[in-house]
Amino acid sequence: MLNRREIAINKLKGLGAQIIEDVSSRKVPSVKVPSRGTSNLVYDDEKRYYVLGDRYGRRSLGNVKQIKKIAQMVYTANFCKDLIKTNKTATLRELYYISESWDKVDFGDQQESNIVGEDLEVTLGMSREDLGLMPEEDGASVYGNIIIKEDDVEINALKSGKSGYTISPTIDDTEFIDHDVQRVIAVETMGMFHRLVQEKAYDKFDTLIVGLKGQAARATRRFLKRVNEELNLPVYICNDGDPWGFHIAMVIISGSAKLAHVNHDLATPDAKFLGVTASDIINYDLPTDPLKDIDVLRLKELLKDPRYRDEVWKTEIKKMLKIGKKAEQQSFSKYGLEYVVDTYLPEKLDAM
């Protein structure tokens, strides 16, 4: 079986070959690019994440408005092929700067190069990490008993300092060597991450602790999916009790709309949301803040989103709207620093 790298190189070559073939047979070449518009986003019930529909656009060499985009795609494809062949990666920012040397084909701004990168992803059906393009930011922090092999280096996430192992953008090049955990608990903030580490939650619950640092990076989501599927570990997500916390969890579970073309590599449909829920706010009598207008607006949007059509979600969203309050994870400190590990988490995990 071909590895991801070989597949990527073949697909890139295929893109060039198709253009050459068209010209050789005296046709005006065109490239089929699946449409990424919202109208082409379909929520796949079976897969439980967003996928792209069947609609696509054609970029024709005979279209004056599209020809530069095709040029940029081909140049970028060559750049990616070289990256893969030489075993390197580049950030999207670097891609943007590299284009400065592409006479007449350079990108106007990074937004433009990011879009061409995504075009290439959807056209080839590969994620950009497969093409050697990496995001700027690192992924989440992982703490717990797992040994990961990056190139020739073996890393024990239990012995990587208090901040744990940082998920690299090249997570697909790593290998899971060994582990001794039962589950994975991901938390929204690094504050909560450190709390769990200090309270030895990894020990108490036989768990990996993942500090998401807000919206989960692609590498983080890829990591969560891999530990879930390759190591068969259940994944739990514990975020702030507000619409933003809900959605950070949901993107991990059901994928994002924007990256529908790579959701098959990123979504972890079996991941579970632990809280904080609106019910938690009531049951644990947590200190709260009132919902702001924008929170209310966002909650109402979530109600319409097919990813939230599960009854449990609907009930929780409606409940939060009703009480008009939100709460942060760290509000459990009201009952002492250990409370969240000693009381809250065991109760929630039991309920799952």
Place this chain on the structure above:
Amino acid sequence: MEREISLEKELSIEPVISAEREASELFEEFKELTASEFFRRNKQMLGFSGKIRSLTIVFHELITNSLDAAEEAGILPEIIIDLKRVDKDHYILYHKDNGPGIPEDFITKVYCTMFAGSKFRNIQSRGQQGLGCSGCVLLSQMTTGRPVKITSGHKVGDKLKGVEMTFKMDVKKNQGLILDKKEVEVDSTGVSIELHFKDVSYSLSEQGAFEYIRRTIIANPHAKIIFRDPTGHKFIFDRATDEIPPMPKEVLPHPKGVTADDLIFLAKHTDKRRFRSLLTSSLSRMSNKRIDEIEEITGIDFNKRPKDMKWEEAEKIVELFQSMNFMAPPTAGLIPIGEEQIEKGMREILEPEYVKTITRKPKTYKGGVSFVIEAGIAYGGKSGRVVGEQKKAEIMRFANRVPLTFDQGSCGITEALKSIDWKRYGIKDLENAPITVFANIVSTHVPYMSTGKQSVAPEEEILHEVRQATMKIARSLQKYLNAKRAAKEEAERSKIFETYVPLILREAALLAEEDAPEYHEVLAKVTRKSKILEDIHAK
């Protein structure tokens, strides 16, 4: 004729100079006032108001005279003008034409007698009131006190006869005062005149003498003018055509175009025995049957002698004319410049990127005065006038080929042009477009707004015609501009393909790790070059 009469009326309302004097005393003075004397006192009535305007009017009078003379003699007009500046405000103007020349006996009549040669003629003419040349002499004399020097050559049989004359104008007597006269050798026919002026100013503005010449050439592409300006720079405005325009024919006035005053004038100056025959022979579309109708309605005896016509009767007849149906006036007397000639004139002077002209069919205003509107539009090249760094649109107004450079704001032609919604013709901002709009009204009787004769009255029919004519050519311009834009886009489009196709195929071959294919056929397919502009130029 109407103009002369109205001027005579103005004579009689010469303002009271001092209230202290007795009426009889004043009355005596009126009687002594000749036309020359009147205009000496009221030179603004000849258009001499303001330094720039005064000089432009001088140019106008002399050029107009030369053009008329040459055309009447069937000669292609060529005028040489030399303007020297002696001192601040003091200029010497030398003006020479190649017309038929003036016989010795008539020279002082032409240049020193007001209203000389003007008679009742219903004819399309450049000439204004027959005051022209004598007005210039008057201004020269008033501002410098210097005599005028003229050299004229004219043909007598096969021989050329030349005379050089120096004279002044005797204002009190409305005639010339010859100071010196001698026969000279000349090598061609024509008149040259040398005049001194003070209190005038040469300007390059829209109202100035230079612009007057430029516009004259546009409307008279058969004329050539060589002009040396006060800095010594020589401008040659060459003719764009060798066709001398046909002379306008005199046409009888239309009943709806005459006033009671006109009828009385006709009656006074006729040799007809009866009023009936006077009317049928002096007015167009006037038959005996019509006279019978009028006789029956008004009860006026049309068999009486013309001299017995009373003012009240004339008024009654004119009033009746207005309610009667007459055929439209004959238009044979109107000689427009013609689309082709205007285009030649505009091309010669403006060197435009695009020009379109139109001559409309004759129409009438006030029910009885026929006129023709001609219009032209030029885009690019030297079209428009340069203001600072920018090109602004300019409107060139003409009446019977004569440029109207003053009173633009009050002119009906301007009003009509400004009322056009230029945006509809692809011209977003007329003011700031490199466009020259030309408009000429041709008529036996142009309805001027004032004695300066620089603006046309906003008669409804005239406004309509100017609008229609201009809108029609503006549409052509719009088509041109659209095609030009399309061609430009097409060229840019081709350039994009020529840039990217080779690059893409080079990179695609690299990507596929194959050899780059021959791509010229595909390139030709996508780069379908435009023929739009070529088509336009072929036309």
